[in-house]
Amino acid sequence: MTEESAAPKGTCFVVMGFGKKPDFETGRTLDLDKTYKNIIQPAVIAAGLNCVRADEIVHSGLIDVPMYQQLLEADVVVADLSTSNKNAFYELGVRHGLRPSTTIVICEDGIKTPPFDVNHIIIRSYHHLGEDIGFSEVERFRKVLTDAIVEVYNKEPRPHDSPVYTFLNNLTPPRKAEVLKAMADSVGAPVVEAPSAQTHSEMMQDAEDAQKSGDFETAKSLFQLMRKKRKKANPNQSEDPYIVQRLALVTYKEKQPTPEAEIAALKEACDLLYTLDPGTSNDTETLGIWGAVHKRLWDKTRDVVALDKAIRSYGRGFFIRNDYYNGINLAFLLNIRSAYAVDPTNTSGGGNVERRAAAIADFVEAERIREEVLQICDAYLAENPAPGEGASDDAKQEYLKNKYWVVASKAEAYLGIGNTAAAETTYQEAYSFAAADWMITSTKEQRAKLEALLASTPLKYVKAE
Secondary structure (H helix, E strand, C coil): HHHHHHHHCHHHEEEEECEEEEEEECCCEEHHHHHHHHHHHHHHHHHCCCCEEEEHHCCCCHHHHHHHHHHHCCEEEEEEEEHHHHHHHHHHHHHEEEECCCEECCCEEEEECCCCHHHCCCCEEECCCCCCCHHHHHHHHHHHHHHHHHHHHHHCCCCCHHHHHCCCCCCCCCCCHHHHHHHHHCCCCCCCCCCCCCCHHHHHHHHHHHCCCCCHCCCHHHHHHHHHHHHCCCCCCCCCCHHHHHHHHHHHHHCCHHHHHHHHHHHHHHHHHCCCCCCCCHHHHHHHHHHHHCCCCHHHCHHHHHHHHHHHHHHHHHHCCCCCCHHHHHHHHHHHHHHHHHHCCCCCCCCCHHHCCCHHHHHHHHHHHHHHHHHHHHHHHHHHHCCCCCHHHHHHHHHHHHHHHHHHHHHHHHCCCCCCHHHHHHHHHHHHHCCCCCHHHHHHHHHHHHHHHCCEEEEEEEHHH
């Protein structure tokens, strides 16, 4: 960092979503917090400005008042339109209406066609890998953004980057002092909480740290508190999907003293997810957690309705995202349903012929999905090389963790289609760079389950006939 940037000389307000958000155009889930922490915030600081996002503002009551103040007063606004976030588009429009210049628009390059009203302004793009960003791309775009901020902040006279003032070139922007006085007269001055009060961002970080360390009880309490504070601030606003998703996740993962309590926790997670309409949702994070909850419900209760819901959820997620995680889980659950269809203990309706036909259909579909998973895994590995020598240890560990699950899924896909030699080689490859022993243990347990399911293939009925 330069001497000039050591003492912030201005402010930059960042307009974007928080947490992991689905990009419905590409079917991926993007971790926007990683974009903010790895790219935007360091770029702003390097440009010599103080960086703030809405979830970092300490306030009580509605966030709207300090947010509008930031949109008016900030020397620079960086708006990230990735995932076509509705709030971000609206806030960008407010900024363009209030200030004729010093607004920078960025977006992940997965967006196909920007909406008409912004497709004629400069949008700087970066490449997101989904829930991670490659080290080289972080370095590249951080510099691009820093240079852009320095240019728009220091250039005199400042050129208009707001289409409002570009096309209505005789329009006079409002005076900040007059607008702030009008805001104070209409809503009163915002109440600032004591310095010890946690911001939303700090609470979220504490909750996610607790979740990563396996302290699901603490994580659950924090997510519940954030949900409660949001409702208290505005009882009429809709749920924040990210908070509900995290709360449901830690609820079903929290260790329970008895099997009955574990089932109750799974049903509590279901009730939370119902608020996000999982039956019709295209949010792949909601679908993934919904599928995982019902997969575990099947394990604990052998309720075939739960199994069917898990299959539908992973199937919907797979066809939206075309990813290895949903695909490999979907294939495994299809094998379970295939085995259950011809299980002698299955007393549900249908004769042997109907059950065998259903079992064969699920078994064949599982093989087809695994063929797709192999292609997806190969494409991922080709597109995501290891970080360079300049990358941080955290970045290298994150890369190896992600690579491990891709390679382990590839091994499981080989096993599921009957290519046992390739499966064994690929499993050993995954084990060779596993970051922790529990990852290998989990993979071996899953392998044993799949081998048991494959041992009695329903295709024998076709061969017999």
